[in-house]
Amino acid sequence: MTISRDDVAHLGRLARLELSEAELDHYAGQLDVILQSVARISEVTAGDIPPMSHPVPMVNVFREDVVRPSLSRDEVLAGAPAAEDDRFRVPRILDEE
Amino acid sequence: MSDLIRQPAAVLAAAIASREVTAVEVTQAHLDRITTVDEQVHAFLHVTTESALAQARSVDLRIAAGEQLGPLAGVPLALKDVLAMKGEPTTAGSRILEGWRPPYDSTVVERLRAADIVILGKTNMDEFAMGSSTEHSAYGPTHNPWDLDRIPGGSGGGSAAALAAFEAPLAIGTDTGGSIRQPASVTGTVGVKPTYGGVSRYGQIALASSLDQPGPCARTVLDTALLHAAIGGHDPMDSTSIDAPVPGVVEAARRADVQGMRIGVVKELGGDGYQAGVAQRYAEALEVLQGLGAEIVEVSCPHMEYALGAYYLILPSEASSNLARFDGMRYGLRAGDDGQRSVEQVMSITREAGFGSEVKRRIILGTYALSSGYYDAYYAQAQRIRTLITRDFDAAFAKVDVLVSPTAPTTAFRLGEKLDDPIAMYLNDVATIPVNLAGICAMSLPVGLAPEDGLPVGFQIMAPAMADERLYLAGAALEAALVDEWGHHLIEEAPAL
Numbered sequence: 001m002t003i004s005r006d007d008v009a010h011l012g013r014l015a016r017l018e019l020s021e022a023e024l025d026h027y028a029g030q031l032d033v034i035l036q037s038v039a040r041i042s043e044v045t046a047g048d049i050p051p052m053s054h055p056v057p058m059v060n061v062f063r064e065d066v067v068r069p070s071l072s073r074d075e076v077l078a079g080a081p082a083a084e085d086d087r088f089r090v091p092r093i094l095d096e097e
Numbered sequence: 098m099s100d101l102i103r104q105p106a107a108v109l110a111a112a113i114a115s116r117e118v119t120a121v122e123v124t125q126a127h128l129d130r131i132t133t134v135d136e137q138v139h140a141f142l143h144v145t146t147e148s149a150l151a152q153a154r155s156v157d158l159r160i161a162a163g164e165q166l167g168p169l170a171g172v173p174l175a176l177k178d179v180l181a182m183k184g185e186p187t188t189a190g191s192r193i194l195e196g197w198r199p200p201y202d203s204t205v206v207e208r209l210r211a212a213d214i215v216i217l218g219k220t221n222m223d224e225f226a227m228g229s230s231t232e233h234s235a236y237g238p239t240h241n242p243w244d245l246d247r248i249p250g251g252s253g254g255g256s257a258a259a260l261a262a263f264e265a266p267l268a269i270g271t272d273t274g275g276s277i278r279q280p281a282s283v284t285g286t287v288g289v290k291p292t293y294g295g296v297s298r299y300g301q302i303a304l305a306s307s308l309d310q311p312g313p314c315a316r317t318v319l320d321t322a323l324l325h326a327a328i329g330g331h332d333p334m335d336s337t338s339i340d341a342p343v344p345g346v347v348e349a350a351r352r353a354d355v356q357g358m359r360i361g362v363v364k365e366l367g368g369d370g371y372q373a374g375v376a377q378r379y380a381e382a383l384e385v386l387q388g389l390g391a392e393i394v395e396v397s398c399p400h401m402e403y404a405l406g407a408y409y410l411i412l413p414s415e416a417s418s419n420l421a422r423f424d425g426m427r428y429g430l431r432a433g434d435d436g437q438r439s440v441e442q443v444m445s446i447t448r449e450a451g452f453g454s455e456v457k458r459r460i461i462l463g464t465y466a467l468s469s470g471y472y473d474a475y476y477a478q479a480q481r482i483r484t485l486i487t488r489d490f491d492a493a494f495a496k497v498d499v500l501v502s503p504t505a506p507t508t509a510f511r512l513g514e515k516l517d518d519p520i521a522m523y524l525n526d527v528a529t530i531p532v533n534l535a536g537i538c539a540m541s542l543p544v545g546l547a548p549e550d551g552l553p554v555g556f557q558i559m560a561p562a563m564a565d566e567r568l569y570l571a572g573a574a575l576e577a578a579l580v581d582e583w584g585h586h587l588i589e590e591a592p593a594l
Contacts, residue, residue: 008461015417015464016424017457018445027461030519034462037520038406041482042474051480052487054307054337055293055536055562061336075200081431090426091440 003031101126102263103589106172106320109266113171116160120153120171124215127173131217131264134594139239140249140259142178143186144218149173152215168347169323170213174267175259178219179226180311181300182206189302190224190234190252193423193430193451203300204332205269205311212327217265220255224453225420226276226304228252229525232516233455240512241284243552243591247509250280250525256314257284261591267324268314273304274408275505275529277312278541282504282555285543285587287321287572288314290529292562293536294339296325297332305415306337308408308533316588318542318573322350325565341563349566353573356390360571361497363559365401366528372507374547378554379503382544385578386571394497398489403482404531409523410466410479411534417463420456423448458519487535494561499571502528504541504555532559540568542576543587553587 005024008031012019019027073086082089098118101109112118128146135141156171176182179189181199183206188194202210209216223233231239231254239254241247242262249258253270257280260268270277272290281288289312296311303309313324329343362383367376387393425431425447426440433446452460466475493500505525515521532539541555556575560567580586 003465007465011461011464011468013445014468015460016421016441016445016448017452017460018442018449019457020449023457027458030458031462031465034409034458034519035465038409038475038479041403041406041410041478044400044403044478044482044485046478046481046485049481049484051477052484053480055487055534056337056339058337063333071200078200079197079428081425081429082434088427091434091436091438091443093440095439 003028003035102130104266105317106169106266106315107323109172110169113156114160114166120156120215121150123171124149124153124173124217127217127265134262135264137240137245137594138242138258138262138264139237140175140220140255140262140264141218142188142221142236142255145185145216148185149215149217152213156213156215167212167327169267169327171215172267173215173217173265174209174269175218175220175256175265176206176216176269177253177256177271178222179271179302180205180269181302182216182219185219187219188236189226190222190236191451191453191456192235193448195430197429201300204297204334205328206300208328214267214327220253220259220268222255223252224456225302225416226252226271226273227416227455227459229275229279229522230515231255232512233453235453238512241509242594243285243509247511247552248283250283250509252276253280253314257281257286257288260284260286260314260316261588262594266316267320269311269328270314271301271309271311272533273308274412274533275526277314278529278539278555278557279505279525281314281541283509283553285553285591286314286316287318287540287542288312289321289325289540289565289568290532290538291325291329291565292339292538294337295343295538295563295565296329297335297338299332299334303419305412306419307415308412310533316586318569318576319350322346322569339563344563344565346566346569349569350573352570353577355386355571355574358391358499358571359497360386360391360393361396361493361500362393363401363500363502364395364397365399366502370506370524371503372547374549375503375507375554378545378547379556382556382575383501386575389574389578396493396497396500398486398493398531400482400485400489401531404486404534405523405527407479407482407486408530408534410475411483413459413463414466414476415463417460417467420460423451483534486531490531490535490537499567500559502557504528504557508547508550508552508554528557537562538565538568540572542572544575544579545587546590
C-alpha cells in the first residue's frame with residue numbers, strides 16, 4: 001500500500017485542510033512510512049475478537065430532563081470570530097447562482 | 098519557613114494552615130521564581146498573576162477567620178493549557194485557539210478552586226497534546242530544567258518542567274498515550290494517569306476521547322496522591338465518568354507498603370531498544386522492591402508489541418473526528434474570509450493556517466484509517482488488538498497485584514533530535530500506550546540518574562482499573578527506600594538554574 005500525492009490531496013479535502021504543494025509531497029512520504037509501521041497489526045489473526053471502542057463498558061448514561069442555567073448568548077458569542085444581530089456570522093453557505 | 102519553592106505541597110499546606118506562612122507569601126515566591134527562570138525553561142504560556150494572588154488572599158482570610166480548609170489549601174499549581182479555565186487564555190498549544198478565552202471552567206479547574214488550590218497559570222504542551230517532546234507547541238518548545246538543550250517530554254512538558262524547575266509544587270497533566278508519565282520520567286518528577294473515567298474530562302479539549310485522562314503531577318508520591326484525591330471522582334458532566342468513590346490514594350501513599358505484594362515484570366516492555374542506564378536503574382529498583390518484601394515475578398503480555406500500531410490508528414481516527422470542531426465559525430481563528438469565499442473554503446484555509454504539522458499529519462492519517470475501503474483493515478483491526486491487549490492485562494492481573502516497566506525507553510533526548518522523524522518520536526510511548534488502550538491506571542516515579550548522561554530515569558507501575566491506590570502503595574514504598582538511600586529526593590540534584 002502506497003499513498004500518493006493525489007491520495008493526500010483527497011484526504012485533505014475530506015478533512016478540510018488546504019494543503020500546500022510542499023505539504024502534499026512531505027505527507028505522502030511520511031504517511032507511507034507510518035502506515036508501513038502500523039500495518040504490523042494485520043499479522044494478528046483476530047477475526048473473531050470483538051472490537052473494543054471504549055475501556056469502560058457503559059451505555060446510555062442519562063440525567064434528569066430538567067432545565068438548568070446555561071451560558072448567556074453574549075458569553076457564547078464573545079469568542080466568535082464574527083457575530084451580527086446576536087448570531088454567529090459565517091461566510092456564504094450557498095452558491096451564487 | 099525558608100526556601101518556599103523547594104517544599105513539597107503537603108508541607109506548604111500544613112505551614113499555611115498553621116499560619117506559619119501565608120498563602121500569599123507562598124504564591125508570590127512561586128510567581129517570583131517563574132519571573133526568574135521561565136525565560137529559560139518556557140514552562141508557562143500564560144501566568145495568571147492577578148487571579149492567583151486573589152485566590153491566595155481569600156485562603157489567608159478564611160484561615161485567619163478560623164475556617165477549616167482542604168488538605169492542599171493555598172498551595173500553587175501549574176495547569177496544562179488543554180483544560181478550560183474561565184476567562185483565561187486556553188490554547189492547547191495551538192494557533193487556532195490563540196486569544197480564545199473559555200466561557201466556563203473545566204471540572205478539574207472547578208475542583209481545584211473548591212480545594213483552594215492556587216492556579217498559577219497555563220503550561221506549554223505539544224499542540225492538542227500530540228507529541229512526546231513539547232516541540233510541537235505553536236508557541237515554541239519547553240526546555241528540560243535538568244539540561245536546557247533537552248526536551249522535557251510531552252505532551253505535558255510544560256507541567257513537568259514547572260515542577261522540576263521549582264516553579265510550582267503541583268501540576269495537572271492529561272495522558273492519552275503517556276503525556277503525564279513520559280514527561281515525569283524525563284524530568285525526575287512523579288505523574289499518575291488515573292483509571293479512565295476516574296477524573297472528569299469535562300472541559301478538557303479532546304484529543305482521543307476513549308484514551309484521554311487528566312491526572313495529577315508533583316515532585317513526591319504523597320503530593321500526587323493529595324492532588325489526585327482533590328480532582329477525582331464522579332462528574333455528571335462527563336458521561337464516561339465512573340460513578341464510584343475515588344480509590345484510597347492518600348491513605349495508600351501514607352502506608353507505603355509492598356510487603357507481600359506480587360509485582361509482575363512485563364517481559365515485552367524492556368530489553369531491546371531500552372537505553373543501558375534506563376535498564377540498569379530499572380533493575381536496581383526491582384531489587385529495592387524485593388528487599389522491601391515484594392515478590393517479583395515475570396509475566397508475559399504477548400500483544401503489547403502491537404500496541405503502538407493499534408494506538409497510531411485509533412488515536413488519529415478519534416483526533417481527526419474531534420478536531421473537526423475547529424472550523425473557524427464559532428470560536429478561535431478564522432482565516433481567508435474575504436466576503437467572497439464559501440464557508441468550506443474558509444474552513445479549509447483556517448485549518449491550514451491554524452494547525453501545525455503534527456496535527457495535520459494525524460488528521461490525514463485518521464481520515465485515511467476511517468475512510469471507506471480501509472476501515473476494517475485499519476480501525477476495526479486496531480480495535481480488536483485493543484481487546485487482546487486488555488485481555489493480556491486481565492490475565493496478568495489475575496496473577497499479580499501490579500505490573501512494572503521502565504516508563505520510557507530513554508532519558509531526555511536533545512531538542513530537534515527526533516522532530517523530523519515521526520516514528521522515532523512515537524516510539525517514546527511504547528511502554529505507556531498499552532495502559533491507555535486498556536483504560537487502566539499507572540504511575541511514573543524517578544528511580545535515579547542514568548550513569549551515561551546523568552539524566553533522570555522513570556519507573557512505571559501499572560494497576561487494574563479503579564485500583565489506583567496500589568500505585569501509591571508501591572510507589573510511596575519505593576520512593577521512601579530510595580530517598581533513604583540517597584538522603585534526599587532525586588529532584589534535589591537538579592541544576593539550580
